[in-house]
Amino acid sequence: MACHTVFIISNEAAIRDVLVELVVAAGLHAVTLSSLKACLEALRSESHCCLVLDGGIDDKLEPDRQVNFASVCSKIPVLVLTERGDIPTAVHAIRQGALDVIQKPLQHESILERIKSVVAANIIC
């Protein structure tokens, strides 16, 4: 069975809204979550295809959140959004197991393509 749920985490309402709109327009199901911890819990009950995570993975953050990030990455493909040119965050994200890093400001077309290709690659879960 195909999994259609895209989890979305962002502190910015504008980014959440854009992502939800894109995901829904693509015929997928969008679920916004408040934290990585909430994502770990949601993973237990919901079928899912990927997480789009905006920020909150700086390597200077508290250890708990680091553990949660690595743990989420091991369970679901994660697309991390970063500020343009934020190389340290990109390096950290990939090292912890993120699938890809996408720079802001968001290009609607390209982020949608990226989500679709993740969905296509994870059709069975």
Add this chain to the structure above:
Amino acid sequence: MSNTPEQTVFIIDDDEAVRDSIKELLESVGLQAECYDSALAFLNNLEPERPGCIVLDVRMAEMSGLVLQSKLNDLGFTTPVIVITGHGDVPMAVQAMKNGAVDFIQKPYREQFLLDSINSALEQDAATRHLSTVEYSLDQHLAELTKREKEVLTHMQAGRTAKEIARALSISPRTAEAHRRNLLHKLGISSAKELILHLTPQKERNQDS
């Protein structure tokens, strides 16, 4: 300090001033460094058996650092690579990290930042090389086991006790225990727990190939 003395930091950069400054920095903390002025110069003198790590510049004439990184991957080269660049962007960092770089550092960097990264790469290389030595010597010792000992070993890997092994092979528990002791001794391993630790990943890798 877990860095063994013979570890070398291989610096690959076409800018002589950069090469010299990194080499000087490393030597100031007692690390051995070797410089190459191009990707090809390094490829032409490839010595995979030499432990250490690579500090690699991205933008170089003829062959870029990232192309060299892919070539080294294709060759099965496991020495950790730290990528350094003055003209990096996020996609380039993602590519280098996905290709297995241990770090991607942008110039200008703080010297301590580079040193920390190099030290952790050297530790990683030492650990990888230690593991493959242990597995290599295990491989050799495995060939020395008798047929019966190999049977006992298979049961041990399945987590069976001496008593259970004895029953399975229709031998006395004392004999099974003796086989168990002998084979551990031959493999140079102190306990069944350690045996499983060493042999399990190897088995999984063999299945992959």
